Amino acid sequence: MRIISTERSQVLAARIAGKLGAPLVETKFTRFPDGELYLRCRELDDKTLIVSSVVDNDMLVQTLLAIDAADRSRTTLVVPYLGYSRQDRRFFPGEPISARAVARALSTGVERVYIVNIHDPGVLDHFSVPATDVTIAPAVGGYIGDLRLQNPLVLAPDEGAIDFAADVAAVGGWDCDHLEKTRLSGEEVRIAPKTIDAAGRDVVIVDDIISTGGTLATAACMLREQGAASIHAACVHGVLTSGAYTRLRAAGVSSVVSSDTYENASSFISAASAIATAIREDAHR
Secondary structure (H helix, E strand, C coil): CEEEECHHHHHHHHHHHHHHCCCECCEEEEECCCCCEEEEECCCCCEEEEECCECCHHHHHHHHHHHHHCCCCEEEEEECCECCCCCCCCCCCCCCCHHHHHHHHHHCCCCEEEEECCCCHHHHHHCCCCEEEECCHHHHHHHHHHCCCCCCEEEECCHHHHHHHHHHHHCCCCEEEEEEEEECCCCCEEEEECCCCCCCCEEEEEEEEECCCHHHHHHHHHHHHCCCCEEEEEEEEECCCCCHHHHHHHCCCCEEEEECCCCCCCEEECCHHHHHHHHHHHHCC
16 A cells, blocks of 8 residues: 655655555645646555545645546545535525535545544535544543643533543543533623633643634633633644634643644644554454
8 A cells, every 4th residue: 555645744644654654655746827736646556545634725626636646546535634524514595515515525536534533423424435533532632641730621612522522531530621601791701611620720621623712712811810720722633723823822821732634833743643543443344
């Protein structure tokens, strides 16, 4: 098996190649004068693993081109970050279900798909080939352990993320809770852990995605007012748009880390081991 990647997933692809002991194929990326994308992969094999985070429209097109370039192979697709996955329902007539449209497109020409911590597991049903959600909660928990915090409190930003937070907290046997918003008046809102007091605790807020970071920044300010000793943020997909990193640090968040599913300067956690393990397990079934 040989491994190829699109432009925004080169580091993770190399790490997966190392875990699997498979060669990484050099791929050339360029753009025609009219803006159309072009790629060319060097020597492919009868089995190909494509690693491609759909972080923008260009990477979606590059993914489709990579799949077509490997049309003589049995191809497995790893999509560490699946763009459009949060557009998973129709609110008004005439709207697309964008997650479904992307899933259908990415199903053509591949035998299996792996996605890391997809926002809504229901999106997997839109793929016409077997699609697996791979969690890296243990890797996030491992990173928190490396911080050497004293009895950290792991918090989900809302009740919907509590399962992921619980899986992270289980790594170190740490306390886990979720933040709850309480409206005190027409203009005043309080955000605090539902059951566990944050006073004097090192708090780590964990989630699958940090995008603009607005709600998390507000929560961090309130946790500081409630006496939290320190506040950290860790996520799988560090989208960090609209100045999110600066916003969080300015709000008193001591560290902001993410994984290499969305490669950027905060990517201190790797999804490579979890992805390689999932691929090996399926290969031996």
